[in-house]
Amino acid sequence: MIGRHRHLIGLEELDRGEILQVLQLAASMKEVLRRPLKKVPTLRGKAVVNLFFEASTRTRSSFETAAKILSADALNWTAAGSSVSKGETLVDTARNLEAMRPDVLVIRHAASGAPRLVAERVGCAVVNAGDGAHEHPSQGLLDAFTLAEHFTRAAGGGPEAAPDFGLLAGKTVAIVGDVSHSRVARSGLHCLPKLGAKVRVCGPPTMIPAGIERMGAEVHHALPDAVKGADAVMMLRIQHERIGDPLIPGTREYSKFWGLNARKAEEWLSPGACILHPGPINRGVELAPEVADGPRSVILDQVQNGVAVRMAVLYLLAGGGEAHV
Amino acid sequence: MSELLFIEGGRVIDPSGGVDGLRTVVVRDGRIAEVAERVERPREARVIDARGRWVTPGFVDLHVHLREPGQEYKETVATGARAAVAGGFTTVAAMANTSPVNDNASVTELVLARAAAAGLARVRPVGCVSRGQKGEELAEYGELKAAGCVALSDDGRPVASPALMRRALEYARAFDLPVAVHEEDPSLAGKWAMHEGAAATRMGLKGMPAQAESAMVWRDVELAELTGGRLHLQHLSTAGSVRALREAKRRGLRVTGEAAPHHLALTDEDLARAGYDTSWKMNPPLRSAEDRRAVQEALADGTIDCVATDHAPHSAVEKDLEFDAAANGIVGLETAFAVCLGLVRQGLLSERRLVEALTAAPARAFGLAAGTLAPGAPADVAVLDPAAEWRVEPERFHSKGRHSPWKGAALTGRCTHTLVDGRLVHGS
Numbered sequence A: 001m002i003g004r005h006r007h008l009i010g011l012e013e014l015d016r017g018e019i020l021q022v023l024q025l026a027a028s029m030k031e032v033l034r035r036p037l038k039k040v041p042t043l044r045g046k047a048v049v050n051l052f053f054e055a056s057t058r059t060r061s062s063f064e065t066a067a068k069i070l071s072a073d074a075l076n077w078t079a080a081g082s083s084v085s086k087g088e089t090l091v092d093t094a095r096n097l098e099a100m101r102p103d104v105l106v107i108r109h110a111a112s113g114a115p116r117l118v119a120e121r122v123g124c125a126v127v128n129a130g131d132g133a134h135e136h137p138s139q140g141l142l143d144a145f146t147l148a149e150h151f152t153r154a155a156g157g158g159p160e161a162a163p164d165f166g167l168l169a170g171k172t173v174a175i176v177g178d179v180s181h182s183r184v185a186r187s188g189l190h191c192l193p194k195l196g197a198k199v200r201v202c203g204p205p206t207m208i209p210a211g212i213e214r215m216g217a218e219v220h221h222a223l224p225d226a227v228k229g230a231d232a233v234m235m236l237r238i239q240h241e242r243i244g245d246p247l248i249p250g251t252r253e254y255s256k257f258w259g260l261n262a263r264k265a266e267e268w269l270s271p272g273a274c275i276l277h278p279g280p281i282n283r284g285v286e287l288a289p290e291v292a293d294g295p296r297s298v299i300l301d302q303v304q305n306g307v308a309v310r311m312a313v314l315y316l317l318a319g320g321g322e323a324h325v
Numbered sequence B: 001m002s003e004l005l006f007i008e009g010g011r012v013i014d015p016s017g018g019v020d021g022l023r024t025v026v027v028r029d030g031r032i033a034e035v036a037e038r039v040e041r042p043r044e045a046r047v048i049d050a051r052g053r054w055v056t057p058g059f060v061d062l063h064v065h066l067r068e069p070g071q072e073y074k075e076t077v078a079t080g081a082r083a084a085v086a087g088g089f090t091t092v093a094a095m096a097n098t099s100p101v102n103d104n105a106s107v108t109e110l111v112l113a114r115a116a117a118a119g120l121a122r123v124r125p126v127g128c129v130s131r132g133q134k135g136e137e138l139a140e141y142g143e144l145k146a147a148g149c150v151a152l153s154d155d156g157r158p159v160a161s162p163a164l165m166r167r168a169l170e171y172a173r174a175f176d177l178p179v180a181v182h183e184e185d186p187s188l189a190g191k192w193a194m195h196e197g198a199a200a201t202r203m204g205l206k207g208m209p210a211q212a213e214s215a216m217v218w219r220d221v222e223l224a225e226l227t228g229g230r231l232h233l234q235h236l237s238t239a240g241s242v243r244a245l246r247e248a249k250r251r252g253l254r255v256t257g258e259a260a261p262h263h264l265a266l267t268d269e270d271l272a273r274a275g276y277d278t279s280w281k282m283n284p285p286l287r288s289a290e291d292r293r294a295v296q297e298a299l300a301d302g303t304i305d306c307v308a309t310d311h312a313p314h315s316a317v318e319k320d321l322e323f324d325a326a327a328n329g330i331v332g333l334e335t336a337f338a339v340c341l342g343l344v345r346q347g348l349l350s351e352r353r354l355v356e357a358l359t360a361a362p363a364r365a366f367g368l369a370a371g372t373l374a375p376g377a378p379a380d381v382a383v384l385d386p387a388a389e390w391r392v393e394p395e396r397f398h399s400k401g402r403h404s405p406w407k408g409a410a411l412t413g414r415c416t417h418t419l420v421d422g423r424l425v426h427g428s
């Protein structure tokens, strides 16, 4: 259980205390990742099924790694070549998988709401690993974790200091890119304000969805304004299929007005501001390689923290026994 | 020996005759004999005790999908007609998007034959605007009218081509048929799952802007002016559409409009609260609170002529899916009265106007001899208990459709008796 919740469908449903419950446990999980022997018996005998209807090597292997470190059995089930292509419905598929008696079902699906539909029909815990343009809660949590870690280091904590989540209060995070199609942006908008941070969103008007300000976002269309004074900048991936949608005329113009390179970063960003990206990066489109690999980038921390956060989520939802981690 | 039925003690509301008060309705041989305050009742007369009830003309629904021929697993003419009379509807206009579509006399005749066999509500078929509902050529309106069609509609899909719409309005004048349209600009609407707005943004669902509807309404108002044709605007759901209809009426054009109970009662934020429940998915989608307010006001002031359910049953095959993948459409015949009565209780609509919008007004829009208790008219009557509290249990619907956003809800107001041609087809 995460607070009152059997499932992790979205961060919209989680309150501040529940978000902190996961983040604090993730901090302990991160200790495990620093050990030479990265394995604990916490979830021995538990089964985690990764049910991915959309290709995503990164998220899937992050959940898989998290499960394995906790000694759970992880099974990957991808939609390609499966019964789904033969017309089996999502509900059928979920019920068939449930017959395998998993403790946690991790679902990635192109349709918003799909994990919730499954959660209503199965007995096990369901984790949303990204549904359409709705939410990607574990990403939202790992982003918050990474930001707290960055702010803790900036405040003088050592490289292995435990993140102080209180430091998110009063900070400003700018999310830049195709917000309309981004579940990462939505999960960020549901999470960061609950931890006291302000969120700005920025992109061409065609990529800013109707009513996003009702989610607490401050809307910008000019990148220099959006990043001015921000403590962190999250660059979203531009998906090539959006070009000609027609949301933008092309990547060249996009990159010129909404992409970040080293020169713009130095000119427009606050000195201590960090840069996040949910990956995979379109290098040279939203982010120039020298920025992605540069000193402000916390992108690799995001990857590692992703494993720690997902360990915490699996632990809480699989009902892990003794809390010795 | 004539057959006599007295409906006694009820409050008779018949806007077609300006009646509202305690009256007795006398039915002789299937027709209304008289509606009067004091009538001597002969011994042999049968009686319906309507004390505490409303007695109104049987309701007229200009927009139902009965699915037959072709999709009998979703609904048949008989089950749809059964649901209709259970909801107080005695006349329903059956949309043409069956399989095959109703673009020729043989389909029209089949629907009428099934309706006659069922012997419940009067089913008035609606023929296609375009052959095969393909939006390319005109269907044969003369043949359709001769076979029994009362209007033309490609509902289920919009008439995308302005040139075809122009010719349809023009050509239909030869047969004095209204052209009923589902207004949605397909290009502007795109692939969508709900109304475009803050709720869709939060849910991560693709939105359809309100303007995809109102832009088409404005186009067709202009075409109604160009052609002098009879235009009927189906299931209006946005403030912009209401503005266009108001303007059309100001210009004196032959334009009428309908609104569905769900657009009058619910919003996109209600859908968001229900989660991704496909019993809340229909076309047009539930709109914003401002749109709902505009539609409510337009119904109250008569800009929107009538209530029509857009009863659109589906099976679990189309509905037990991801929200994106599920079919549009919900059932409405058995909940419409109670839902609309809710608007009356909220002070948004007068009782008389509600009854008019369910009876005389829709009859007028399609030119149907229905929706009245005038002496000599067929005795199509609804007896309604405005205080009856009940819980919506879709498994108990007479319709085969089970998808209703009011599933599990407590509603007030229910039809207790329905007469068609003086025959009791619902209640006892």
Ligand SMILES: [Zn+2]
Residues within 6 Å of the ligand: B155, B156, B157, B182, B234, B235, B283, B284
């Ligand atoms: Zn329609």
